[in-house]
Amino acid sequence: MLLDNVTQTITRNGREGGSAISLRGVVKRFGSITAVDGLDLDVPFGSCIGLLGPNGAGKSTTMKALTAQVIADEGELEVLGHRLPEDSKQARAQMGVVPQLDNLDVSLTVEQNLLVFAHLYRVAARDRRAAIEHALAIANLGERRGSKVDQLSGGMRRRLLIARALLHRPQLLLLDEPTVGLDPQVRQELWALIDLLRSEGVSILMSTHYIEEAERLCDEVTIMSHGKAVAVGPPRALIAEHAGPEAIEVYGPPARLTEVERMAAERGWRTRRTGTSVAILRADGAADVDGERRITNLEDVFVLLTGEEID
Amino acid sequence: MAVAVRPQRRLGRLERAALSGVMVREVVNFSSFWRSSTFSSTVDPTIYMLAFGFGFGSLVSEVAGIDYIDFVGTGIVATTVLFSGAFPAMYSTFVKYQFQHTYDAILAAPVDTEELVTAEALWISARTGVYGCVPMLVAMVFGLDPSWGMLLVPFIAGLAGFGWAAFGIFIAGKAKTIESFSYWQSGLLTPMFLVAGTFFPLDQLPEWAQALANINPLYHCVQLVRDAVFGLLGWADVGHVAFLAGFALVAWRLAIRFMERRLIL
Numbered sequence: 228m229l230l231d232n233v234t235q236t237i238t239r240n241g242r243e244g245g246s247a248i249s250l251r252g253v254v255k256r257f258g259s260i261t262a263v264d265g266l267d268l269d270v271p272f273g274s275c276i277g278l279l280g281p282n283g284a285g286k287s288t289t290m291k292a293l294t295a296q297v298i299a300d301e302g303e304l305e306v307l308g309h310r311l312p313e314d315s316k317q318a319r320a321q322m323g324v325v326p327q328l329d330n331l332d333v334s335l336t337v338e339q340n341l342l343v344f345a346h347l348y349r350v351a352a353r354d355r356r357a358a359i360e361h362a363l364a365i366a367n368l369g370e371r372r373g374s375k376v377d378q379l380s381g382g383m384r385r386r387l388l389i390a391r392a393l394l395h396r397p398q399l400l401l402l403d404e405p406t407v408g409l410d411p412q413v414r415q416e417l418w419a420l421i422d423l424l425r426s427e428g429v430s431i432l433m434s435t436h437y438i439e440e441a442e443r444l445c446d447e448v449t450i451m452s453h454g455k456a457v458a459v460g461p462p463r464a465l466i467a468e469h470a471g472p473e474a475i476e477v478y479g480p481p482a483r484l485t486e487v488e489r490m491a492a493e494r495g496w497r498t499r500r501t502g503t504s505v506a507i508l509r510a511d512g513a514a515d516v517d518g519e520r521r522i523t524n525l526e527d528v529f530v531l532l533t534g535e536e537i538d
Numbered sequence: 539m540a541v542a543v544r545p546q547r548r549l550g551r552l553e554r555a556a557l558s559g560v561m562v563r564e565v566v567n568f569s570s571f572w573r574s575s576t577f578s579s580t581v582d583p584t585i586y587m588l589a590f591g592f593g594f595g596s597l598v599s600e601v602a603g604i605d606y607i608d609f610v611g612t613g614i615v616a617t618t619v620l621f622s623g624a625f626p627a628m629y630s631t632f633v634k635y636q637f638q639h640t641y642d643a644i645l646a647a648p649v650d651t652e653e654l655v656t657a658e659a660l661w662i663s664a665r666t667g668v669y670g671c672v673p674m675l676v677a678m679v680f681g682l683d684p685s686w687g688m689l690l691v692p693f694i695a696g697l698a699g700f701g702w703a704a705f706g707i708f709i710a711g712k713a714k715t716i717e718s719f720s721y722w723q724s725g726l727l728t729p730m731f732l733v734a735g736t737f738f739p740l741d742q743l744p745e746w747a748q749a750l751a752n753i754n755p756l757y758h759c760v761q762l763v764r765d766a767v768f769g770l771l772g773w774a775d776v777g778h779v780a781f782l783a784g785f786a787l788v789a790w791r792l793a794i795r796f797m798e799r800r801l802i803l
Contacts, residue, residue, distance in 0.1 A: 296645055296802060316649075328639050346555075347563070532604065
């Protein structure tokens with residue numbers, strides 16, 4: 228009886244209160260390059276967490292470490308209560324992975340791709356049919372079930388990749404740059420799909436270098452730069468903390484922009500040059516500056532923290 | 539206590555579910571390219587057999603007391619196993635990890651490299667078991683007498699095929715570029731193919747060449763098939779089986795080790 232209670236408490240902590248993913252001090256080196264450099268990361272159950280950073284920040288390496296396709300040199304990794312890399316197979320049985328690179332079987336049909344992965348994910352024979360139908364419905368590919376993958380559009384292929392990762396009803400979904408290279412309209416379709424999964428309680432870790440994607444979908448983001456987490460928190464809180472309520476965007480010829488930058492530097496304000504304009508951030512009491520007032524965003528935070536532009 | 543948190547039983551090594559999962563993928567894919575694969579795996583050796591059997595056979599009617607066409611027809615079973623085992627394993631493995639990223643997808647599912655490699659080799663081995671019989675069946679059309687021992691040929695071809703498939707996967711795992719396959723083909727596989735006792739008996743060769751042939755898995759496959767078909771099975775064949783099993787084991791472990799290096803960073 229007592230044992231039962233204890234077990235239940237442990238189970239509850241492990242499943243609901245705890246983390247689907249927990250990384251502590253993870254380091255991964257490739258030769259002389261340190262791709263991930265002491266990363267801590269938590270994905271609480273039921274939340275959607277974003278890994279935000281430019282190409283080369285270590286996002287994909289982190290994602291691969293979560294499926295033990297990259298073995299960390301240092302640090303502790305736990306996924307769904309399983310220690311990695313030794314118990315990774317258990318963890319993989321309960322998670323779905325949507326890779327950045329399309330690795331569908333192009334000569335097979337939509338349905339055949341799902342059938343193969345229903346086997347690989349060990350969906351029981353009696354549930355296989357239903358699992359495939361469910362995945363087809365989620366991805367809205369029912370009418371294309373018989374089409375070969377090489378006849379599908381980029382957006383459809385990405386939806387199929389997501390459907391494939393959901394066949395076994397995973398508790399955790401890893402999305403590595405889920406909308407990279409897609410049209411804005413297709414991207415929004417995918418956002419709706421990811422939002423739906425989130426509302427169904429699937430824990431999600433997504434890496435992205437699209438700021439808007441992270442702002443819209445993620446409960447919390449971890450901003451990565453050179454393999455490290457430089458800030459962690461809900462998007463709005465990070466923006467409020469680091470970028471203040473509004474920015475002043477000054478447009479003009481290059482000479483004018485340079486002048487604005489010098490003036491801002493003198494007054495101790497941070498600036499950000501984006502092609503045709505200079506954004507002045509945290510410019511409290513800058514009523515005399517001519518420019519367009521706009522709401523600050525995550526991109527401002529990113530630039531402030533890392534000194535790099537994200538795209 | 540911690541064990542109670544685990545929601546399911548512990549997954550072990552070389553699980554049936556994982557092996558069959560990988561093989562299902564191969565079978566479904568095979569349904570779209572079986573024609574070309576079957577063509578190249580069976581027509582090539584059949585042409586060799588007819589060319590040698592009739593071309594060379596017009597000069598030599600008998601070898602070691604066997605009609606020359608029967609001698610070649612049984613020997614070339616091993617060639618077929620090599621062609622339909624090592625070569626598809628090399629190329630398809632390389633293409634799958636380098637260009638199609640198929641293995642990335644499979645290893646993100648609950649499948650380990652060991653299971654992946656084993657399943658791929660088993661599937662190719664099953665194919666070589668079938669393809670290996672084709673030249674023997676063609677030889678029967680040209681007069682090779684049926685025998686009960688022929689029923690063993692698919693198993694011999696399957697065992698040798700597992701070894702060659704694993705060896706092909708090992709080469710693919712080791713190769714940095716697909717061009718480097720030429721070194722393996724010209725430097726190792728072609729000489730092995732010629733000095734296996736397929737087209738001429740090895741006792742004509744110098745002793746050093748005979749000694750080398752003894753470490754050639756193809757030679758053991760050729761001997762085993764002939765002994766089975768002509769009803770000559772004896773103790774020596776236990777040695778041939780043991781050699782093929784040993785080759786399969788070593789090639790299998792090498793394939794796993796090199797594919798792990800390639801796939802797990």
